[in-house]
Amino acid sequence: MSITRDIKDFALDIGYSKIGITPADSFQDHIDEVQSRGEIYDYYLADPRQLLQGAQPKKIMPSARSIISLAWDYAQKAFPEPLLGKVGRIYQARCYNAPPDRINGARLPLMMDFLAKMGCEIGKGIFVPERRAGARAGVTTFGKNNFAYTGKSGSFILLSSIVLDKELEYDAPTYSVKCPRDCTACMDACPTKAIYEPLKLNPRRCLAFNAFSTQDERPLVTSYIPPEIREKMGTRVHGCDVCQEACPRNSAKLKEKYPEDPFLVNLAEEFSLTKMLEMPDQFYERTIRPIMYNYIQDKKYLRRNAAIALGNTGDPDHVPVLALAMEDPEELVRGYSAWALGRIGGPRARSILESGLKREHSSPVIDEIKAALADSAGS
Ligand code: SF4
Ligand code: SF4
Structure with missing residues (x-):
């Protein structure tokens, strides 16, 4: 049996849904695409990990010969209703950049171990355009x-790549768009029109990007989310599946009945947006961290997202928790809670905003409170 067959059998045996192999040649089209839209992708180009270099694997690893691409279907168990519309399915499935001591994080190291035992040299830190x-x-x-x-599996897949030094048997590319010609359902459904033409996304308008990439520590982005985008986030605190849910290529997968995921069922029972805003330590460790470990390390960004979501419910029952958050030591939490109170509106919310304005000393929060008072003036 060939080494290629051994590798493919092993991948399928450990749960991958599909595996293919391509030569380790450059992805020049990816480089051209990103550079031609450098204004939109400035933050990506400025990333200290130099992500674009991964499009030229041989520059990083001169011995590179092949890239193994692995797809894992992450929608094999049911996603609990209370989490849908709040947390993207890929995050609920705990597979995206999963830590190696978790089952979904162990799969890729297992694959790499197998390849190493077969005598392959494996590229490290190469960010291949998956x-x-x-x-x-x-x-x-x-x-x-x-x-x-x-x-x-539709689009509910996690893709991973491994660069290695062996020449293998290569698969025929499927480098094409397989959508019905006239379909625009994803573009029509996108709440912010982030997909501005087929295959073209403005990440800064994408709700997923706004939920987790807007962090002050990152190059060329800040924690500020424009009010227009906040409104469109609805209750989505981590990720957005709207353009995948609207897609006819996913409809069979979405209709399928899957067994419960008992871990997620327990987690969903404990999940609440108000608790997420308050974020007690035990709640964070048991309920938030297991499904939101991948992008946000500082809880203040998760709490900001919870404040936005609470504001977008428009539910006056959330005013008391937002009032407490207006006294939080973290200015990001105070500022976005002010926005949420303005969004809910009503005399009680206004009075809390007015009190907050009298004691507030942070200018970004003062600006948020003033804007919230102006927004709620007619309510
Ligand atoms: S993930 Fe959401 S916001 Fe982003 S492109 Fe898709 S529908 Fe639009
Ligand atoms: S909704 Fe799905 S099938 Fe239709 S254009 Fe978008 S990605 Fe293609």
Whole structure:
């Protein structure tokens, strides 16, 4: 049996849904695309990890010969109703950049161990453009919404790539868009029109980007989310699945009945947006961290997102918890709670905002309170 067959059998045996292999050539089209939209992708180009270098694997690893692309279907168990519309499915599935001591984080190291035992040298820290690698390795096709699709799993897949030094048998590329020609359902459904034309996304308008990439510590982004985007976030505190839910290529997968995930069922029972705003330590460790570990390390960003979500419910029952948050030591939490109170409106919310304005000393929070008072003036 060939080494290629051994590798593919092993991948499928440990749960991958699909595997393909492509030569370790550059992804020049990816480089051209990102550079041609440098204004939109300035934060990506400024990332200290130099992400674009991964599009030229041989520059980082001269011995590189092949890229293995692996797809894992993360929608094999049911997603509890209370979490849908709040946390993206890929995060609920605990598979995106999962830590190696968790089952979904152990799969890729297992694969790498297997390859190392077969005598392969494996590239480290090479950020291959996963969706392009998947398409070139015959694993996925593109959707106009920019997601990668594979067979019955639709776009609910986690893609991973491994660069290695062995020449293997290569798969035929599936480098194409397989959407019905006239379909625009994803673009129509996107709340912020972030997909401005097929295969073109403005990440700064994407709700997922706004929920977790807007952090002050990152290059060329800040924690500020424009009010127009906050309103469109609804109750989505981590990720957004709207353009995947609208997609006819996912409809069979979305209709399928799956067994419960008991871990998620327990977690969903404890999950609440008000608690997320307050974020007691035990709640964070048991309920938030297991499904939101991948992008946000500082709780203040998660609490900001919870404040936005509470404001977007428009429910006056949330005024007391937001009033408490207006006295929080963290200015980001105070500022976004002010926005949420303005969004809910009403005399009680106004009075809390007015009291907050009298004692507030942070100018960004003062600005938020003044804007919230102006917004709620007619309510
Ligand atoms: S993830 Fe949400 S906001 Fe982002 S492009 Fe898709 S529908 Fe639009
Ligand atoms: S909604 Fe339509 S256009 Fe968008 S990715 Fe799905 S099939 Fe393609």
